[in-house]
Amino acid sequence: MERMKETAGGKWALVLGASSGFGAACSVALAKGGFNIFGVHLDRKSTMDQVEKVIESVKSTGREVVFFNKNAADEEARNAVLDEMHKALNGEPGVAVLLHSLAFGTLRPYLAEKTADSVSKAQLEMTMDVMANSLVYWAQGLFNRRLLARGGRIFAMTSAGDERVWATYGPVSAAKAALEAHIRQLSVELAPHGVTANAIRAGVTDTPALRKIPGNDRMIEMARSKNPYRRLTTTEDVAGAIVNLCSEGCGWITGNVINVDGGEFIVD
Numbered sequence: 001m002e003r004m005k006e007t008a009g010g011k012w013a014l015v016l017g018a019s020s021g022f023g024a025a026c027s028v029a030l031a032k033g034g035f036n037i038f039g040v041h042l043d044r045k046s047t048m049d050q051v052e053k054v055i056e057s058v059k060s061t062g063r064e065v066v067f068f069n070k071n072a073a074d075e076e077a078r079n080a081v082l083d084e085m086h087k088a089l090n091g092e093p094g095v096a097v098l099l100h101s102l103a104f105g106t107l108r109p110y111l112a113e114k115t116a117d118s119v120s121k122a123q124l125e126m127t128m129d130v131m132a133n134s135l136v137y138w139a140q141g142l143f144n145r146r147l148l149a150r151g152g153r154i155f156a157m158t159s160a161g162d163e164r165v166w167a168t169y170g171p172v173s174a175a176k177a178a179l180e181a182h183i184r185q186l187s188v189e190l191a192p193h194g195v196t197a198n199a200i201r202a203g204v205t206d207t208p209a210l211r212k213i214p215g216n217d218r219m220i221e222m223a224r225s226k227n228p229y230r231r232l233t234t235t236e237d238v239a240g241a242i243v244n245l246c247s248e249g250c251g252w253i254t255g256n257v258i259n260v261d262g263g264e265f266i267v268d
Contacts (some may be wrong), residue, residue: 010064011149012089013097014038016072016138019051021207022157023101025235026242027065028057033243035097036064038085040072042104072102073130075137082141093149095142097246100135100156103209105175107168124171131175135182143190150194153246156183157238158199158257160265168214180257187255196254200242203233203261229262237262 013030017023018039027037037058043051051067058065066088070077085095105127112118135156142148161169162176180199187197204223210216223232241260245253259265 010034010036010094011096012036012038012085012094013099014040014085014095014138014142015099015101016040016134017101017103018067019043019047019054021101021103021209022202022205022235022238023099024050024054025239026099026101027054028061029236029239029243030097030099030246031058031061031063031065033246034063035246037066038081038095039065039067040070040081041067042071043069072138073104073134078134078137078141082138082145082147086145086147089147091146093147095147096149096152098138098142098148098152098154099242100138100154100179102130102134103157103207104130105172107172107213108170109168110170119171124174127171128175128178131172132178132182135179136186139186139190143193148190148193148195151248151251152195154183154186154190154195154197155242155245156180156197156199158201160201160203160261162201162257166213166215166219183257184255191254194251196251198245198254199257200238201257201259201261201265202238203227203259203264205233205235205238207235223264226267227262227264228267231262233261233264 013035015023015027018027019041027039031037055065055067068081106119106123108119110119156179158176158180161173162180183197183199190197204219238260
């Protein structure tokens with residue numbers, strides 16, 4: 001963890017899953033947009049070089065950055081991070097953005113010839129907890145500590161798997177659908193506090209998470225041929241959209257699933 005200052009001025013973004021993929025790109029883009037960055041990630045020694053690159057990229061913008069190498073889905077770790085943030089911000093509502101970009105779940109079918117090959121209760125519940133329910137717990141933690149700034153934004157990364165069926169994607173698909181339901185509920189409950197909440201449905205993007213999905217090569221090929229722009233979505237496409245959605249003029253956009261995909265989702 002980077003050393004935290006007792007007094008941390010300016011507006012902050014909290015990025016869950018900050019070390020790679022959408023989280024990394026958004027951390028850098030939000031920093032360029034004027035936000036200091038709190039980042040939560042879970043990395044071993046083998047991937048820490050990538051973490052350091054993201055940190056240095058944020059620092060190069062002149063913004064402050066504090067990364068926590070902790071399991072964002074663990075209750076004790078979550079509370080420890082939130083308490084550190086509360087201390088660093090002197091209890092002030094300095095968090096203007098919360099981005100949920102956690103991509104850790106089980107990719108197994110519900111039914112398989114061999115029982116051991118089908119998703120288990122523990123795996124299904126873990127996927128739901130990490131990729132959906134953790135959003136609620138982080139939002140509660142920020143709200144209860146009065147760290148969420150009025151005019152703030154909450155974003156959660158969803159995918160086309162929220163409505164479509166891919167082999168072995170069932171547990172993640174269920175989590176994405178639940179994530180969107182959580183966003184809708186948060187958008188209504190946070191409206192009186194001036195905070196919006198939206199889900200971002202990115203097009204197929206070549207990230208480490210995508211590469212873990214069986215048949216990802218076929219998925220990439222189909223997306224390239226289907227997308228009106230004949231290319232994949234990039235993490236920078238998504239990061240740019242999120243930064244713009246943080247502008248003052250977007251304060252009336254809430255409770256939505258917003259496609260950032262070059263029109264990919266609407267094409268059969």
